[in-house]
Amino acid sequence: GQQVMQIPQYQHVQEGEDFTTYCNSSTTLSNIQWYKQRPGGHPVFLIQLVKSGEVKKQKRLTFQFGEAKKNSSLHITATQTTDVGTYFCADSTGGTSYGKLTFGQGTILTVHP
Amino acid sequence: NAGVTQTPKFRVLKTGQSMTLLCAQDMNHEYMYWYRQDPGMGLRLIHYSVGEGTTAKGEVPDGYNVSRLKKQNFLLGLESAAPSQTSVYFCASMGAGNEQFFGPGTRLTVL
Numbered sequence: 001g002q003q004v005m006q007i008p009q010y011q012h013v014q015e016g017e018d019f020t021t022y023c024n025s026s027t028t029l030s031n032i033q034w035y036k037q038r039p040g041g042h043p044v045f046l047i048q049l050v051k052s053g054e055v056k057k058q059k060r061l062t063f064q065f066g067e068a069k070k071n072s073s074l075h076i077t078a079t080q081t082t083d084v085g086t087y088f089c090a091d092s093t094g095g096t097s098y099g100k101l102t103f104g105q106g107t108i109l110t111v112h113p
Numbered sequence: 114n115a116g117v118t119q120t121p122k123f124r125v126l127k128t129g130q131s132m133t134l135l136c137a138q139d140m141n142h143e144y145m146y147w148y149r150q151d152p153g154m155g156l157r158l159i160h161y162s163v164g165e166g167t168t169a170k171g172e173v174p175d176g177y178n179v180s181r182l183k184k185q186n187f188l189l190g191l192e193s194a195a196p197s198q199t200s201v202y203f204c205a206s207m208g209a210g211n212e213q214f215f216g217p218g219t220r221l222t223v224l
Contacts, residue, residue: 009153033212042203043156045212088155092211098163099144099207100171103155 004029004091006104014112019079021107023072023089030092032065032072033101038085046074079111114139117216119204125222126194134189134219136204142214144207145187146171147179149200150218156203162187194223 005024013019023032031050035043047056049065049072056063062075076083086108090101117138126132136145143164148156158171160179168179176198178190191198199222205213 006155031211035213042215042218043205043213044215048211090156098161098169099211099213100146100158100161101156101213102172103157105153105155 004089004102004104006089006107008107009105010108010110012110012112013079015081016078019076019083019109021074021087021089021109023074023104025070025091027070029065029069029072033090033092034063034072034074035088035090035103036085037088037106041085043088076109079109081111081113084109084111116140117204117206117214119202119216119219121219122217123220125224126191127224128195130194131190131192132194132221133191134202134204134221136187136189136216137185138187138204138206138214139185140206140208140214141184142206142208143184145181146205146207146213147177147187147189148203148205149173149198150203151200159189159202194221196223199223 007022033048034046037043047063052069053067054065060077064073086106088103088106090103120135146161147159150156157173162168162181165184180188202219204216
């Protein structure tokens, strides 16, 4: 079935440094969603990308969808301690049928003050 | 609105015991999902439901059963728990924009 690979698995940064996580697939992705999970918490929806080459911004977060719709990235500018958590990408399996999501393994971000 | 709620929050079972996890949502969503989360493996879909009275298998359905007797509730059952089912279980429902809203999770340990 559809597999979504996410790298890196872990990232440690100093507060103020930038951070990027990448999501890759060998097949064309339908829509990409990004979620954030704080330590001990539950995943929280951040954004959905639908179009090839799409770029969306949320304050210090920039989300991109590759031109071939086989990869996506999340970039955080000038990290803060509040950015700590695990970031997941997820593909809508089989298009938007029933909203089923295939998640990447996640990138665990640690921010040192 | 409470959003998505799950009970219980924690549970310890012995091998072979059974239990039911309850998920409830007050957002009138049609679609609901059960995931399990294990270290380094992200979230994997167990079962899902596209409406009251309907359920379907996800990626890892073995050892679990579900029921959706009421639109707002989605139950996940373990008939005979095994140590491999030790995990954190999340329920979710899907909003109008295809985003999923997750419950706070149930941490299950099977000894």
